[in-house]
Amino acid sequence: MSDFETVAATENQAARRGPSGEPGTPNQVGAANKPRSLAGDAWRDLRRNPIFWISLALVVIFTLMALLPGVFTANNPNDCLLSRQHAGPSGGAIFGYDFQGCDTYSRAVYGTRASLLVGALAALGTGIIALVIGMLAGYFGSWVDAVLSRVIDVVLGIPLLLAAIVLLKRVSSDSQWARIGAVVFVLALLGWTTAARVVRSSVITAKEQDYVAAARMLGAGNSRIMWRHILPNSLAPAIVVLTIALGSFIAAEATLSFLGIGLKAPTISWGQDIDTGRIHMREAATPLIVPSAFLALTVLAFIMLGDAIRDAFDPKLR
Amino acid sequence: MFRYILRRLLQMVLAFFGTTLIVYALTFAGQGDPIQALAGERPVTPAQRAYLTEKYHLDATGVGGFFYRYFDYVKNLLQGNLGESLTGRNIGDILQQAWPVTVRLALIALAVAIIFGVTAGVLAGIRRASIFDNSTLVLTLLVLGIPTIVLAPLAQYFLGVKWQLFPPTAGSDPTFYALLLPGIVLGSLSLATALRLTRASVAENLRADYVRTARSKGLVKRRIVVVHVLRNSLIPVVTFLGVELGNLMSGAIITEGVFNIPGVGFNLFRGIRTEDGPLVVGIVSVLVVVYLVSNLVVDVLYAVLDPRIRYE
Numbered sequence: 001m002s003d004f005e006t007v008a009a010t011e012n013q014a015a016r017r018g019p020s021g022e023p024g025t026p027n028q029v030g031a032a033n034k035p036r037s038l039a040g041d042a043w044r045d046l047r048r049n050p051i052f053w054i055s056l057a058l059v060v061i062f063t064l065m066a067l068l069p070g071v072f073t074a075n076n077p078n079d080c081l082l083s084r085q086h087a088g089p090s091g092g093a094i095f096g097y098d099f100q101g102c103d104t105y106s107r108a109v110y111g112t113r114a115s116l117l118v119g120a121l122a123a124l125g126t127g128i129i130a131l132v133i134g135m136l137a138g139y140f141g142s143w144v145d146a147v148l149s150r151v152i153d154v155v156l157g158i159p160l161l162l163a164a165i166v167l168l169k170r171v172s173s174d175s176q177w178a179r180i181g182a183v184v185f186v187l188a189l190l191g192w193t194t195a196a197r198v199v200r201s202s203v204i205t206a207k208e209q210d211y212v213a214a215a216r217m218l219g220a221g222n223s224r225i226m227w228r229h230i231l232p233n234s235l236a237p238a239i240v241v242l243t244i245a246l247g248s249f250i251a252a253e254a255t256l257s258f259l260g261i262g263l264k265a266p267t268i269s270w271g272q273d274i275d276t277g278r279i280h281m282r283e284a285a286t287p288l289i290v291p292s293a294f295l296a297l298t299v300l301a302f303i304m305l306g307d308a309i310r311d312a313f314d315p316k317l318r
Numbered sequence: 319m320f321r322y323i324l325r326r327l328l329q330m331v332l333a334f335f336g337t338t339l340i341v342y343a344l345t346f347a348g349q350g351d352p353i354q355a356l357a358g359e360r361p362v363t364p365a366q367r368a369y370l371t372e373k374y375h376l377d378a379t380g381v382g383g384f385f386y387r388y389f390d391y392v393k394n395l396l397q398g399n400l401g402e403s404l405t406g407r408n409i410g411d412i413l414q415q416a417w418p419v420t421v422r423l424a425l426i427a428l429a430v431a432i433i434f435g436v437t438a439g440v441l442a443g444i445r446r447a448s449i450f451d452n453s454t455l456v457l458t459l460l461v462l463g464i465p466t467i468v469l470a471p472l473a474q475y476f477l478g479v480k481w482q483l484f485p486p487t488a489g490s491d492p493t494f495y496a497l498l499l500p501g502i503v504l505g506s507l508s509l510a511t512a513l514r515l516t517r518a519s520v521a522e523n524l525r526a527d528y529v530r531t532a533r534s535k536g537l538v539k540r541r542i543v544v545v546h547v548l549r550n551s552l553i554p555v556v557t558f559l560g561v562e563l564g565n566l567m568s569g570a571i572i573t574e575g576v577f578n579i580p581g582v583g584f585n586l587f588r589g590i591r592t593e594d595g596p597l598v599v600g601i602v603s604v605l606v607v608v609y610l611v612s613n614l615v616v617d618v619l620y621a622v623l624d625p626r627i628r629y630e
Contacts, residue, residue, distance in 0.1 A: 051456075150329070157333035159609045161571065162602050165590060166341050169598065251465035255572065258467045259590050271467060278471040278576065285475055292468040300463035307459065 042312035058301035075106040086284040098287035119250040125188030134199025202234035247302030400600035409600040420581035424566035426501030431508040439516025458510035487578040519551040564612020
């Protein structure tokens with residue numbers, strides 16, 4: 001980033017010339033005579049991909065919704081009156097009221113927080129386990145790799161939903177944070193394998209590079225090489241996999257809550273609301289459709305974002 | 319080849335013991351008083367207590383006692399002796415009634431995946447980067463991204479309740495027509511994956527040398543696609559669909575629960591709702607075995623069918 005200032009200057013000129021507010025990166029603005037990097041190529045691809053922009057916008061919107069739900073709705077999701085059961089839209093409740101007489105839209109907005117929190121924490125936990133296991137297996141090779149790879153095989157052979165049912169049935173606490181923690185723990189415990197394989201293979205590629213040999217020649221120890229040289233270079237593929245995993249963790253959390261073993265009231269979660277809406281679908285459909293749409297859009301946004309980035313970074317597809 | 323099968327078998331045995339140990343440790347061990355749990359609220363006489371303690375070796379404490387009881391559980395599981403649910407029904411009987419329905423549903427889902435997924439995949443693979451190809455890619459991404467708990471109730475609402483094209487629920491003795499919509503919902507995920515797999519495989523094989531040879535011999539395109547490309551492209555698809563059959567049978571919890579289909583998944587769904595511990599554990603144990611065995615069969619089948627797999 002040594003030429004960041006000049007790049008910023010050209011960007012400013014470009015911004016003054018045209019009204020298009022499209023963000024540029026140092027990699028391709030004013031860098032016509034420099035060889036483009038892989039990231040630069042990927043960015044050029046991504047910029048022209050409408051799916052990338054749509055999913056990014058959705059991710060930003062849902063993140064804001066999770067942080068500041070009050071901005072998106074003025075109604076309290078727990079302000080429920082049975083007299084309003086399945087009533088039509090009124091007073092800010094644009095999608096009407098559900099079986100308990102709560103504002104359907106407001107509940108969907110406030111449900112974002114639990115879903116995104118579980119998804120993000122599970123992805124974080126997965127990332128940490130995957131990095132440690134993948135790094136050890138890839139870097140040390142030989143018997144360490146053999147043992148850890150077999151562990152990955154075995155965990156990969158465990159069906160996620162069935163194992164989660166058994167694990168979560170043991171959690172009897174109904175406290176809000178205990179249940180969130182339990183769901184995150186279960187998802188991270190069962191979901192790290194794919195990411196660990198990705199980290200392992202990228203570490204194996206990275207450790208054969210010249211800069212690693214150079215660092216070792218300069219006397220760097222194993223931990224320094226792993227931490228300072230290999231980790232930064234094998235992080236990108238793992239992050240892409242984790243973005244996709246975040247989407248599927250949100251779907252898994254909703255499925256568990258739907259079954260009644262994930263998050264429970266007073267935590268507002270889409271899975272539970274979909275279940276309640278499903279049971280009363282003959283009386284009113286919006287309490288089913290609204291949380292379903294929120295859940296589907298969130299999951300899709302993360303999966304499509306990860307998919308778009310992965311495609312852009314995969315040189316084989318060019 | 320032999321070594322590969324052996325290694326795969328060992329892996330499965332490890333996964334089997336690993337999962338059953340987790341299932342066992344979490345559900346049976348470490349509970350306050352198993353005998354009282356068995357009796358519920360009723361008082362237990364000292365004679366009954368002594369009998370049950372003797373029968374299940376509950377007096378053996380420590381690691382030895384734990385593993386003794388664990389192997390007892392595994393032995394019962396392998397012999398198909400799953401005990402009774404809290405409602406007093408034999409779990410083996412419940413499963414015996416439920417399996418045929420679940421298998422029928424899984425076969426319908428598989429047929430949907432083959433008929434639509436493979437056909438569309440071949441077309442998309444031949445016409446790569448066409449409008450058809452791009453739209454199927456986006457559509458499959460949508461299907462892959464939308465969770466079953468959204469897809470199943472919405473399909474039930476729109477196609478079953480609102481437009482009344484299909485029966486919304488199946489009931490105790492489901493007809494083929496009643497199972498069709500749940501089958502499509504259940505199969506949609508496999509459909510999308512089969513489509514992508516077929517597309518990638520066909521597109522790759524179309525660039526192969528033997529296709530160029532066939533073309534230079536002057537063969538018509540139809541013959542090249544049907545005889546040369548399809549045969550080689552369908553190997554990964556066939557094995558994928560094999561794995562899916564196992565997945566579909568063990569993964570129909572939501573679909574069967576939503577559409578009220580009295581299969582294995584439905585019983586698990588109900589067991590979770592009614593907090594019927596023995597029923598849940600019995601069904602999960604059996605489903606885990608089904609899942610592991612089907613994965614093993616397919617891995618071996620894959621190695622037999624595709625000589626490019628290395629049998630290390």
